[in-house]
Amino acid sequence: xxxxxxxxxxxxxxxxxxxxxxxxxxxxxxxxxxxxxxxxxxxxxxxxxxxxxxxxxxxxxxxxxxxxxxxxxxxxxxxxxxxxxxxxxxxxxxxxxxxxxxxxxxxxxxxxxxxxxxxxxxxxxxxxxxxxxxxxxxxxxxxxxxxxxxxxxxxxxxxxxxxxxxxxxxxxxxxxxxxxxxxxxxxxxxxxxxxxxxxx
Numbered sequence: 001x002x003x004x005x006x007x008x009x010x011x012x013x014x015x016x017x018x019x020x021x022x023x024x025x026x027x028x029x030x031x032x033x034x035x036x037x038x039x040x041x042x043x044x045x046x047x048x049x050x051x052x053x054x055x056x057x058x059x060x061x062x063x064x065x066x067x068x069x070x071x072x073x074x075x076x077x078x079x080x081x082x083x084x085x086x087x088x089x090x091x092x093x094x095x096x097x098x099x100x101x102x103x104x105x106x107x108x109x110x111x112x113x114x115x116x117x118x119x120x121x122x123x124x125x126x127x128x129x130x131x132x133x134x135x136x137x138x139x140x141x142x143x144x145x146x147x148x149x150x151x152x153x154x155x156x157x158x159x160x161x162x163x164x165x166x167x168x169x170x171x172x173x174x175x176x177x178x179x180x181x182x183x184x185x186x187x188x189x190x191x192x193x194x195x196x197x198x199x200x
Contacts, residue, residue: 004030008049010040012058037061056086140174145196152163
């Protein structure tokens with residue numbers, strides 16, 4: 001089995017894409033670059049990569065649209081770890097990305113040490129995806145992310161226009177799935193697994 005894992009990099013800025021690809025290649029990955037969302041989708045159809053890194057803001061087809069198309073194409077493409085790399089650090093875009101099923105959201109300038117840790121964690125999780133990988137619903141991810149950012153159940157209920165009881169239900173369900181005894185432990189486990197990314 002080859003050692004180098006294949007990364008598909010979808011980045012419309014060719015100069016930035018070249019720099020990112022060179023950095024990841026030096027760190028042991030086999031990187032294929034696509035310079036538009038359409039080209040990225042065609043590449044996935046030709047040969048599925050181990051991980052997809054995708055810019056968010058691109059002309060003609062945004063990163064959000066790329067992820068939505070992948071989710072709709074086939075089950076196997078929806079399971080490929082998908083990580084946004086973007087200069088857009090606002091919380092609304094990150095929450096939208098996670099609602100659509102993105103595995104992580106990395107802001108530019110890229111900390112490559114951190115990015116490689118994220119990629120490897122996703123690849124390792126994927127190797128046992130069929131049986132032991134913990135999964136959370138998008139609502140659970142959204143709520144745990146807000147818990148991680150210091151919001152109380154009441155504040156989360158107000159922000160998401162839910163009842164507090166519903167918020168607590170989702171937190172308890174996530175806690176059970178993560179085999180955590182407290183909501184704080186659930187947040188820590190979810191963050192360690194890359195399911196959520198606390199701000200700051």
